[in-house]
Structure formats: structure tokens, C-alpha cells
Amino acid sequence: MQVATVPPTVSLDDPAHYINRELSWLEFNRRVLEEAQDPQVPLLERLKFLTIVSSNLDEFFMVRVGGLQQKVQAHIAQGSGADRMPPAEQLEKISQTVRQMVEQQYQCFMGEVLPALEKEGIVVRGLKDLTPADQQHLREVFLREIFPVLTPLAIDAGHRFPRLLNKSLNVAVLLQRPGHLEKLFAVVQVPAVLNRFLPLPAEKGHVFTPLETVIRIHLPELFPGMKLESATVFRVTRNSDFEIDDDEVEDLLKTIEEEVRKRRQGAAVRLEIEADAPVEVEQLLVERLDLDPIDVYRIPGLIDATGLFQFYSLPGYPALRDPLFVPQPVPEIGNAANCWIAIRTQDILLHHPYESFSHIVDFIEAAADDERVLAIKQTLYRTSSDSPIVRALQRAADNGKQVTALIELKARLDEERNIVWARELEKSGVHVVFGFVGLKTHCKVALVVRREEDGIRRYVHLSSGNYNPQTARIYTDIGFFTC
The missing domain is CATH 3.30.870.10 (Endonuclease Chain A)
Structure with a gap:
């Protein structure tokens, strides 16, 4: 007579049975990236997915990473999820995963999508690609539309480091006064009220250059008489997570309003900086923003890919988009x-x-x-x-x-x-x-x-x-x- 074997009891409390929530969410974002990497997807749709990857990561850092950093600062060693992964370990694995994801994202954009866009007549010119005619046009645009909006902020003993806005794009500038060895530091915020990419005159197609490139070219206009040592584009993401003490809330609306106001000045949780940025600039920003080296992400291309959505909205190019889907009436x-x-x-x-x-x-x-x-x-x-x-x-x-x-x-x-x-x-x-x-x-x-x-x-x-x-x-x- 054969005796039936009793299957071992499975403990649902065993953390080995569970996937960490934050790492699982990053795998979801990886699937978005895979849509951008798929050559069968229409070109502008691929570009759109690249922007979604970046906007998703923005929200992830603002909410999930910010909350984890608060737990680490509060010396909370035990994870709260079913997987029980400690907050510090989560941050380490998030950093590793995001770095790999961003590298793949920019390989896709710089190596595949951007060259393909150029073949279709949508061109992005960098600093080295601008012709003399481009530079003359951009100077006129800069003086007429950009210069009045800019406010360079010097950082010295009399001027504290500015409270940079969440997700704002900025240019960090190292300067020297003539005859002085001491280096000066300044920040120029790239105005969010202007289009991220400025059109250039073109006989056919659409040609653009990034707004930060135009600002970089004209930095001598902002710092006359100064020697420019370097100019580095960077971007700061701030913590937008907040918790409400249920026992102390008397007016929920007023409480939420107050927390939202505080959130605009939340602690920095991520620094995105150009891949070739001087170490001196990175160290200064890390110190002033009270970040750790693990929070710094060197970006091998245009910082803030969400701005690329401007190209998706260009008129025409129906072959580069999915056919318009019309929901059916019931x-x-x-x-x-x-x-x-x-x-x-x-x-x-x-x-x-x-x-x-x-x-x-x-x-x-x-x-x-x-x-x-x-x-x-x-x-x-x-x-x-x-x-x-x-x-x-x-x-x-x-x-x-x-x-x-x-x-x-x-x-x-x-x-x-x-x-x-x-x-x-x-x-x-x-x-x-x-x-x-x-x-x-x-x-x-x-x-x-x-x-x-x-x-x-x-x-x-x-x-x-x-x-x-x-x-x-x-x-x-x-x-x-x-x-």
C-alpha cells in the first residue's frame, strides 16, 4: 500500500517568497524601456516611451526613494514590506538597477532613436554642430527672449546656495576674476517657462538645439569680464513624500496644503549631472545639496529626457506614430x-x-x-x-x-x-x-x-x-x- 506524502508546510511569512516592491516597480519601468528598444515600434512612439521612462523615474525618486532615505536617516534597519529588505539595502539595489536602466535608455536614444530621427528630418544640434548662421540666429533669440528671463546666482560668503526647484534644469558655472586665483561658483536656472528645444532656420525638416546649449554659449553675457572655467548642466530631484499624523489632524485640507508647500522645498534625493562634469563641480553640488555619492547619476546625453516629448508633438510624420486609436461606442x-x-x-x-x-x-x-x-x-x-x-x-x-x-x-x-x-x-x-x-x-x-x-x-x-x-x-x- 502506497502512503501519500504530505507536502511541506509553506510559511507565508517567509520573506524569501516575496519580491521587493520598489525593485518590482523598476522592473515595470524596464518593460516601458523595452517598448522604446523595440525596432518594430514606430519611431516617435519609441521616443515617447523614452520620455515616459524618465518621468516615471522622476516620480519614483520623489516618492519611493525619498521615503526610503528618510527611514535610513531615522536609523530604521528593518524593512516594512513582506520581503523585509532593509531600507539601506533597497537604496543600494535601486541605485544599481537605475544606473543600468539609464545607461540602456541613453544607448537607445543616442545610438538608435536620435540617428533615425535625423534621417526623417528631425535634427538636434549640439554645441559643436552649430553653424555660424545658427549662432547668429540664436544670439538674436537669446537677447530678445531668453536673456530677460535669466537670473544668474553667485555663490559666495554673502550669497547662500539657492534653493533650486524640484526637477529644474540648471547650469553650474565655475568662474575666475582676472588676476585672482580663487574660483567662483554660480548657478543659472534654465527657465521652465520656455520651450526646452529652440527651432533653427532650416530649408526642410525640423532642426533644434537645446535651450541649455544656447545659455551656455552666451554665459559671457551673464558674467562680463569674468574668465569661464567650466559650465555644467545638472538637475535636482527633491523628496515629495510626506506623512500625516492621524492623531493631530484637525483640518485635513489645511494640513495637506501646508505639506504641499513644504514639499516644494523638500530635501534633495537625486543629482543628475553631465557625464563629463568636472569632479570639483560634482563635489561642490553634493556638499551643498547634502547628498551622498550614491545619489549622483552621471547622464551620458541630454539631461531630463522628458523634454524630448516636444518632438512627439510636431505636426506631420504620421508614419512615425501609431495609427490614431478611436474608442468604440457601446x-x-x-x-x-x-x-x-x-x-x-x-x-x-x-x-x-x-x-x-x-x-x-x-x-x-x-x-x-x-x-x-x-x-x-x-x-x-x-x-x-x-x-x-x-x-x-x-x-x-x-x-x-x-x-x-x-x-x-x-x-x-x-x-x-x-x-x-x-x-x-x-x-x-x-x-x-x-x-x-x-x-x-x-x-x-x-x-x-x-x-x-x-x-x-x-x-x-x-x-x-x-x-x-x-x-x-x-x-x-x-x-x-x-x-
């Missing part, structure tokens, strides 16, 4: 006389972005204008900058309906926008609530209360995605109508 809704009849007839499942999000916008707008609708209640987590959903809620309140909006103020990096929407909705007469202090309200739900011939009926929309028409064209989510 026939159960589109063929009905109105959304109320459609939802009463049957429950309706929607799959975005393949099916149109416009049905959800139409649902809220119809509720705002329908005389039979008595009340609208909705949660808002992330919305677009000019949200038709929010405008419909305001109109509904103006039309005398009972409107309640739960706005999640703790939506990461969207706190400011949600604060603005909360105040605007309150001004319109909407009853705004902010959820629970110790929790985030991630669920997306809209409830419409409507008086009908047979009595009061409640129409509901549930969704895994945000009430944001823009992101609904990109992210995969499920929506559900019922009543």
Missing part, C-alpha cells in the same frame, strides 16, 4: 433613447480604452441637466486639468440639485489639483468631503438619484479607473453601469 447605450433607458434595460459593462469613456461623461452631464434628477454623489481621485466631470457637477449644483463630491486630497502628486477642485466645487454649492484621515479613498463611484414614474431610482457607475477622460484613453480599466 451599442447598448448609443442605440437607446437616453442613458436612463439603457441602464434600466440591463447592466452594462465597459472596457476602457477600447470602449468609449464619453458614455461616463455623458451620464454625469445628463444628470446635471435632467429635471428629474434629485441628487448626484461621486468620488474623485484623479481628474483632468479641465475636467468636464467637475464642470458638470458644478452645473448640477447651479441647477439646484443636491451634489456631494468626495475628493481624495491624498492622491499622490495630485494634491494641489484636488485642492483647487475642492475649493471651486464648494464655491458652486457642492457639498465636498475629504474622506478619512487614516485612509485613501481609491474606489471610483457615481450615484445619481432620479425621480421616475414608479418612484425613486438610483443609477450607479462603478469603475476601476479615474474619472479622467484623458487617461481613460490610455489605461486599461473596467466600468459598470447598473440601477
Whole structure:
């Protein structure tokens, strides 16, 4: 008789069974990079994915790395995740992974995407590539549009190191006065209000040069009479993570507003600097920004690849982009006389972005204008900058309906926008609530209360995605109508 063997008991508390959350997220970003590396992907789409890799890393450092650095500074040795990896070890592995990822990203851009763009007539000229005619044109543009915006900041005993803005691009300048051996240090911020790439006259195609290159050329205009030793482009990322003490919060809105203000001046968590930057400049920036050498990333190309998205927006070049995707209407809704009849007839499942999000916008707008609708209640987590959903809620309140909006103020990096929407909705007469202090309200739900011939009926929309028409064209989510 054969005796069945009993499988060994698996301990779900064993950290060996788990993948670290931060390293797992970096693997997700690696998959974004792989889209950029795929030669079968249209060229401008590859460029777009390269910019997404950089914007994702920005948010990762601002939130995840900043939080880990705070734990290390607080001497917290034990990891809080199921894998229990200590914060210091996480930071070390993050650094190794990101360096490898950035190297591959710039190999893809400099070695594949940029040369391919040049063949298509989209050219980026560096300092050494500018012709005399280019330089004359850029001098006119510099004096007319750039010079008035610049404010060079000298660093000496009487001038402290400036509080550089998060994700701002800057030029570090080493100078000498004639007849003096002492080197002086100055910083020129690259204005974010100007386009990152400036167009150059061209007979055909599009030719550009980076804004920081134009500034670098004209540094003598900013420091007349001084000897320029070096000019180095760099970028600082600051910690945007914050925690709220649930026991001390009296007014959540005011507390979030105060934390958002503090975040603008958060501690530096990453320094991106040109690959050939002088060691002297790197050391000075590390010291003034209170960073460690592990926080420095030497970039083998244009710093801040997010600016490359400017090229994706160029007119024309349809062959270099994916065909425009048009979400399909849902026939159960589109063929009905109105959304109320459609939802009463049957429950309706929607799959975005393949099916149109416009049905959800139409649902809220119809509720705002329908005389039979008595009340609208909705949660808002992330919305677009000019949200038709929010405008419909305001109109509904103006039309005398009972409107309640739960706005999640703790939506990461969207706190400011949600604060603005909360105040605007309150001004319109909407009853705004902010959820629970110790929790985030991630669920997306809209409830419409409507008086009908047979009595009061409640129409509901549930969704895994945000009430944001823009992101609904990109992210995969499920929506559900019922009543």
C-alpha cells in the first residue's frame, strides 16, 4: 500500500517568497524601456516611451526613494514590506538597477532613436554642430527672449546656495576674476517657462538645439569680464513624500496644503549631472545639496529626457506614430433613447480604452441637466486639468440639485489639483468631503438619484479607473453601469 506524502508546510511569512516592491516597480519601468528598444515600434512612439521612462523615474525618486532615505536617516534597519529588505539595502539595489536602466535608455536614444530621427528630418544640434548662421540666429533669440528671463546666482560668503526647484534644469558655472586665483561658483536656472528645444532656420525638416546649449554659449553675457572655467548642466530631484499624523489632524485640507508647500522645498534625493562634469563641480553640488555619492547619476546625453516629448508633438510624420486609436461606442447605450433607458434595460459593462469613456461623461452631464434628477454623489481621485466631470457637477449644483463630491486630497502628486477642485466645487454649492484621515479613498463611484414614474431610482457607475477622460484613453480599466 502506497502512503501519500504530505507536502511541506509553506510559511507565508517567509520573506524569501516575496519580491521587493520598489525593485518590482523598476522592473515595470524596464518593460516601458523595452517598448522604446523595440525596432518594430514606430519611431516617435519609441521616443515617447523614452520620455515616459524618465518621468516615471522622476516620480519614483520623489516618492519611493525619498521615503526610503528618510527611514535610513531615522536609523530604521528593518524593512516594512513582506520581503523585509532593509531600507539601506533597497537604496543600494535601486541605485544599481537605475544606473543600468539609464545607461540602456541613453544607448537607445543616442545610438538608435536620435540617428533615425535625423534621417526623417528631425535634427538636434549640439554645441559643436552649430553653424555660424545658427549662432547668429540664436544670439538674436537669446537677447530678445531668453536673456530677460535669466537670473544668474553667485555663490559666495554673502550669497547662500539657492534653493533650486524640484526637477529644474540648471547650469553650474565655475568662474575666475582676472588676476585672482580663487574660483567662483554660480548657478543659472534654465527657465521652465520656455520651450526646452529652440527651432533653427532650416530649408526642410525640423532642426533644434537645446535651450541649455544656447545659455551656455552666451554665459559671457551673464558674467562680463569674468574668465569661464567650466559650465555644467545638472538637475535636482527633491523628496515629495510626506506623512500625516492621524492623531493631530484637525483640518485635513489645511494640513495637506501646508505639506504641499513644504514639499516644494523638500530635501534633495537625486543629482543628475553631465557625464563629463568636472569632479570639483560634482563635489561642490553634493556638499551643498547634502547628498551622498550614491545619489549622483552621471547622464551620458541630454539631461531630463522628458523634454524630448516636444518632438512627439510636431505636426506631420504620421508614419512615425501609431495609427490614431478611436474608442468604440457601446451599442447598448448609443442605440437607446437616453442613458436612463439603457441602464434600466440591463447592466452594462465597459472596457476602457477600447470602449468609449464619453458614455461616463455623458451620464454625469445628463444628470446635471435632467429635471428629474434629485441628487448626484461621486468620488474623485484623479481628474483632468479641465475636467468636464467637475464642470458638470458644478452645473448640477447651479441647477439646484443636491451634489456631494468626495475628493481624495491624498492622491499622490495630485494634491494641489484636488485642492483647487475642492475649493471651486464648494464655491458652486457642492457639498465636498475629504474622506478619512487614516485612509485613501481609491474606489471610483457615481450615484445619481432620479425621480421616475414608479418612484425613486438610483443609477450607479462603478469603475476601476479615474474619472479622467484623458487617461481613460490610455489605461486599461473596467466600468459598470447598473440601477
